Amino acid sequence: MIHSTAIIDPTAIIADDVSIGAFTVIGANVEIGSGSEVLSHVVIDGPTNIGKNNKIYQFSSIGADPQDKKYAGEPTLLEIGDNNLIRESVTINRGTVQGGGLTKIGNDNWIMAYVHIAHDCIIGNDNILANNASLAGHVIVDDFVILGGFTLVSQFNYIGSYAFSAMGSVISRNIPPYVLVSGHMAKPVGVNIEGLKRRNFTDQQIKNIRQAYKLVYRSGLRFEEAENKLLEMSEQELEVSLFTDFLNKQQGGIIR
DSSP: OBOTTOEEOTTOEEOTTOEEOTTOEEOTTEEEOTTOEEOTTOEEOSSEEEOSSOEEOTTOEEEEOOSOTTOOSOOOEEEEOSSOEEOTTOEEEOOOGGGTSEEEEOSSOEEOTTOEEOTTOEEOSSOEEOTTOEEOTTOEEOSSOEEOTTOEEOTTOEEOTTOEEOTTOEEOSBBOTTEEEEETTEEEEEEOHHHHHHTTOOHHHHHHHHHHHHHHHTSOOOHHHHHHHHHHHHTTOHHHHHHHHHHHHOOSOBOO
């Protein structure tokens, strides 16, 4: 159902069963997939592609121009996957040419009220961004990450899968998988054990991950030495390979 007060650009492609609330504005070059629901007073600008079974709450701004002085009106893109919940007053900006032209949100994410996701961010699947979490440009978030309320992530940072930030954390470096951080500026404080249990990691897998964490953060080894020992572990323990793969991909250094 499309409310009579909604404004839909004629170029928008809206699946037949999409619900659009009162006073919502859907701009040019927007595509919304089947089963999605857009509540009242939402603005969606394009080019933006939104998948199936998403729900976007009131007063959100989706696909607006990037907040970047270099942006000169290029037709950059926002892609949102399936089954995402986007709560009140969330802002998600499109990409910039300099950043690859794409901001991308995966599937099954829970994006709570007042979250900001800036240009060129890449968000994976099954993440939770709690109220007022804010991502600056070019941030990458892998899968199963939880960012506590009022977490701030500075630009070009990379957050590995299963990481967790406590409320009010200020993140200025890359966070490896499984690591729990807290503070201003954020520091590593341990392994996200509760999150791993909820994702059905075994006791032995959690033990291996804790050992990997200790090698990096508690052993006193130089980073290169710790990384070599992690590589040896990862040959037998697949969960540790997620840690070593991250270390190989990240640039700029990890949180210490």
